Amino acid sequence: MKTLAFTAIFIAVFSTLSSAQQLPTGGVLGQINTIERTARDITRQLDKPPILAPFELSDLPDINKVSTEPLNALPATLAITTSAGKNLWLDVEVESGFRAIQRQWLLLADDSSKKRLIEHGALIITESRYAGLGMALLRFNVPEALDSKQALSQILSTQAALSLARNHIYQAQSQTSQRVDENLSRHHIDNEKVTPLSRVNPACELAVKVGLVDSAIDTKHKAFKHADITAKSFLPDDLAASLQHGTVIASLLVGKSTQLVPLLPQGKIYSAQVFYQQSDYAQGATLSAIIAGVNWLLEQNVQVINMSLAGPDNQILHNVLSAAIAKGAIVIAAAGNEGPAAPPMYPAAYQEVIAVSAIDKHQQPYRWSNRGDYVDYSALGVNVLTAQSGQRVGRESGTSIAAPYVTAALACLALTYGKNKQDLLDKLNDLAIDLGPKGKDPIYGVGAIFRP
Template identity: 25%
Template structure:
């Protein structure tokens, strides 16, 4: 099996397991708003005094989005489907995950006064759906694994070229075989170079070894871990050196294409909530660079861990209102991101015992290259010293 094929398999699997969603009772649909604790946690209503995300497009790279859902109607742009097969509207395995993510980003509720249904953190933002994966229970999932391994990289570039102001990836590969793919890395650097912040789930491997997850671990990505309503880490949330910030990731209410509502868990909704917070910042301050936005999120985060950050919460819980306030004093810069550069060969993640701040992400390519040279030198020495037989 090729490296690209392995990558495609892992992303397809991981994306579908990021949200296990028990349905809420039907009668609860009209009382959804009171269950959206994430809005209060991120101080969204305070942020709405400045903006609700108008003029901003959030690309949702996922399983597709139901543009006709009452909570999203009018907010969803035409979808780009980079898979080209699989479930269709009306099927149980169509656009469940992607619709859920879109609803907590830009849902606007429904009803006479829009008092029913889900309201997202950026309810006036637009959603640009880019279908790059299939749901876990899609009958065509196996085919997508083998034929569409490059869809994520292509989706990032497509979104960057078609109006995305923020790119959300509530997906990832945190399997034991996870490794950086040069095409994905280059696509992310391309988006960052165009001034587009890129957000990804940190991973749900907290019970399975906390493996490095991609795309979260690529340079420049805002990687999001999960926190519960008590402010503590859910057991599933991956702890790693690339964690940037955290956001609600348990009991997050979201919409489903079948018109029911669900309580979701995972770093998927956490990522979507951070992307929505960035949409608010970009709406008010459109010229800030991805690096400045990342710094805003980390410098204004709530419940900052001792020392400024840790692998569990990053810099702390995102505060959309505080980030908007701090942005008032920033002068926009269009700094280019550091060049992407992973060697063709990959020798594994950083040692698990290394301090979180010992090695910046952008040094990984040089570390891998140095290790590669050392291994080659050792191999050559052993070859010269090997016993020779007739």
């Protein structure tokens, strides 16, 4: 029985490798990333208890019909539509296998650039001024002939081209491990094998403020019955908002029930809602929505901002977060779930941003957590009990899940010790448990944070 199961898995991997030349566009790196994602999803299936049933060899699918696409794989072109079927934009694969709105770009606004873009056939969609960030941005669509940084740089000034960037789409960084019966008893949870990193304690009982740049939150979930949540959507009015990821992240911070102990029982959440549903398994957020969300959080005087999302390096994103941090914000981001050998993911990899990797309750690194010199801290992020949309409770894994532990710790420290970022990081370093080689390392960063 086991031999047959592993044979099927081998066939799926072999089929992926042998068809690499037919993978979606995005260059060699994009092809490698797709193969790695497929292998990752197969390995995740191995982590689950096997479902054994009698079958014959004839039950195996034709090798030519075996699907090698991971569950969260998206088509090269995905139409994003309203509930009424109106097309809003095309979510497409671009350079290096990342995603963006088709032919849509962002640029620091100035009259000269705007004029030159219009002269060459660009359509200006918005010219937005962000008071919180202290900047203005042009968002525009271009003809196919101009749909590259090289082509656009030739019609813009050298200075303007430095801020030019696609309207990239960033992904949530968590994976549902298992659903849990909502009637699961507290007794059962308390009698699990407990280690220091699986024991959930509040970070503090203070009335701290935390900002989330994430999906909408299912505030009807019983875990949020007494939670203080202020939300604002940055999606088109007629686009259905995703509830999945934001519900999970918010529940770690303020969700309370017989099963859930929040990190911030008295905390107030400011939820900037930016994710839309790409598929049953994937959620995306456009850079333009992320920018508007960060700006709003600054206007609400929220200092500590959690961004459990990841994607490509983007000059506009870097400019925005640098401006937010210069105004006193502390930004915490998920390091990414692309695996130990993957390149850095952003915004976590920006020097000014605090990057968090994931570990399990035995203090071992999450197998799909990114590694690198940019990792600052690690925290519990494997099979963590959370609320899920639709009154469900389940276990989630990923660097998305780890980031809120560091976010909660910094929010508590900021209310106690003041707003100086370096002072707060010094305090946080004192709380970190050094798990790897002595000092900062690419797996655990300075160390693990599980409670201040």
